[in-house]
Amino acid sequence: MAWSGTNTNTNTKHIVSQIPPYIYVYNDGSLERPINIPRTPPSLEDPATGVASKDILFSKNPFLFARLFLPKLTTPPPNQKIPILVYSHGGAFCFESAFAAHHTKYCNLIASQANVIIVSVEHRKAPEHFLPAAYNDSWAALKWVASHSHATNSNSDTWLINHGDFSKIFIGGDSSGANIVHNLAMRAGVEALPGGVKVYGAYLNHPYFWGSKPIGSEAVIGFEETPQSLIWNFAYPDAPGGLDNPMINPLAPGAPSLAQLGCSKMLLTVAGKDHLLFRDRTLLYYKAVKESGWKGQVELFEEEQEDHVYHMFNMETHQAKRLITIVANFLRQ
Structure with a gap:
């Protein structure tokens, strides 16, 4: 801090x-x-994509909200089943919102191009709610989604019941949201979801991983005072192990084996100019996943001439469109 x-x-x-x-x-x-980017309301039909969105309360203890996105379904029958993405937004665990204009635009694009239902989680933020609150909130959202697989949930949503394919549940996120996704996947590998539902795939765009010692091209001078270190210490001041807690440093000594990842496939993306942030950590993570004994398939994409989460703030560039297409194709497979 x-x-x-x-x-x-x-x-x-x-x-x-x-x-x-x-x-x-x-x-x-x-x-x-x-x-903080201003919030925008949900829409019955997004003019650019035709995607419908709405805000829901999925937990009363604690009060937790999400924004749901449903693409325009044109293929009969009307109860067409499509994959579900539980999405975790970025924002260093302490700012931003699932209801922000750019996250809404991003989810509209992904829902439309990938033909998926999206549950974009409004997790609690530090310092009002220190970590692991955001991890627990996101896990609660994933459990709530899975609970629809047998339509016995009293707090159910008709979009998920009528159109959700519970054999194709994805989790995905950007930056700190991608860190949340890693931790969801690890938890899903050891803890059952309602109805025996499994996480099918996970994508991590520019994930926030860090540690107590610099690696690769990370700046050595003032390493302890980098924003990455300060963010973690601010968001999780009581984290056991500090910067080498497995939730932020999955390659730390004593961290659980990545072989327990609870999904069947994974997409990792990095930005070439993200070298003073998270690129090298993600490349090491990619290598470690491949060598862990995990039985799934992992792929890596790098946009060499771009910086951290470039696609979130200008979605009209060729590079941003390419990354969004890569994510959409991953969700369609």
Whole structure:
């Protein structure tokens, strides 16, 4: 956590902790998240894609929400079954929202191109709710989705019941959301989902993995004060093992074997200019998955001339369209 120092004038509002430019915490308990992208409402029919969306409450203890996306179904019968994607948005565990305009646009595109139902999870954020809250919220969403496989859930959704193919459940995410996806896949390998449902596939775009020691091209000078280190210490201050907790460093000594990943296939993507962030960690993770004894199939895609999550902030570029197509094709297989 980056501390701003002590202000002896307790009557003056001042910053007590911060991770610029993501979040600022003040002595009166108030927060600022300056780069949060504005939220947008759901739509009965997105003008660009024809995708319908709606917001639902899927848990009352704690209160947890998600935005659901349903592509336009043109192939008979009307109760056509299509795959389901449980999506985890990025935002360093402490900002952003499933309801933000860019995440909504992204999910509209993926739902339309891949022909999948998407459940985009609004997990709780630090510092109001430190990790592992976001992990538990995302697992609760996955369990809620799986519970529809036998239509006995009192808190059920008709889109999932009428159109969900529970043999094709995917999990996917970007940046910190991709980190959540890794942890969901690991948990799914050792903990049963309702109805015996299995996770079929997982995609991780530019996943947030880190550790206590620099590797590869990561900057050595000031390594402990990098934003990546500060974010983890801010979001999970009590993490056992700190930066070598297996949830952030799946290759740390003593971390569970990647052979337990609870899915049948995986897509990993990296950006070539992400070398001071997460590229090298993901390449090592890719190698470790292949050598772990895991029985699934893993593929890797790199966009050499782009930076971290480039596709989320300008979806009209050739490179962004290519990555979205790669993700959509993975979900269609």
